[in-house]
Amino acid sequence: IVTDGVFSMDGDLPPLPEIVDLAERFDAVVMVDDAHASGVMGKNGRGTPDHFGVVDRVPIQIGTLSKAVGSIGGYAASTQSLRDYLVSVARPFLFSSSHPPSVTATCLAAIDVLETEPELIEKLWSNARFFKEGLKKLGFDTGVSETPITPVIVGDTQKAQAFSAQLFEEGVFALAIGFPTVPKGKERLRTIVSAGHTEKDLEKALKKFRKVGRRLGII
Incomplete structure (x- = not known):
């Protein structure tokens, strides 16, 4: 059973404990793609299985090092036997050049930051809550998001494109x-804040969302 850890367009979460229960009932294996959860969900950004407390029941967790970690590459965390198998047969591994040492060092340094500076993840979530609540108070539809990935659902492709373009002119990239x-009917802007944003940054962005949203008749 394969699932995302965080769904990239809506920012919602799968019912992972129920999925794990189902897998165990039918002697299946669960694989979680944590591309949008690594560095964000769970203790020190360990991912969705950690967030739900089912790490020991998820045999395969994969993810990227190019989003929250801020480098390039990816990882597959599993058993030693699966690791050995992938090294032997996985085409992306067999037919790709290895990363230069600088990339590896960057990844290791980023993981050190996640382990030693949990306040960065706390700041990310604080910013996400502030921005999401601000959008809702303005009357925007943020869908079912449970994570820093926050859609602003517009419902029309041309209007979404116009919204994005006019926000960009105002200094906001969405x-x-x-x-x-x-x-x-679910066309949208896809927004995400970072731990690097200040509350002043987010207040400015919300003002621009209000200005352009009213101009286009979205709110």
Whole structure:
């Protein structure tokens, strides 16, 4: 059973404990793609299985090092036997050049930061809550997001593109997402804050969202 840890467009979470229960009932294996959860969810950013307390029941956890970790590459965390198997047969591993030492050093340093500076993750979540609540108070539809990934659902591709373009002119970058990446009627802007934003930054962004949203008749 394969699932995302955090769904990239809606920012919601899977019912991972129930998925694990189902897998164990039918003697199946669970694999979690934590590309959007590594460095964000769980203690010190260890991911969605840690967030739900089912690390020992998820045999395979994969993810990227190019998002929250801020480098490039990825990882597959599993058993030694699966690791040996992937090294022997995985095409991306067999037919790719290895990363230069500088990339490896960057990844290790970023993981050290996650382990020793948990306040950065706390700041990320504080910023996410502040921004998400601000959008809701303005009347925007943020869908079912439970994470820092926060959609602003517009419901029309052209309007979403216009919203994105006009926000950019105001100094705010929020990417427009349309069909078929998301269902028709769910076209949106996809926003995400970082631990590097200040409350002043977010207040400024919310003012621009209000200005452009009213201009386009979205709120």
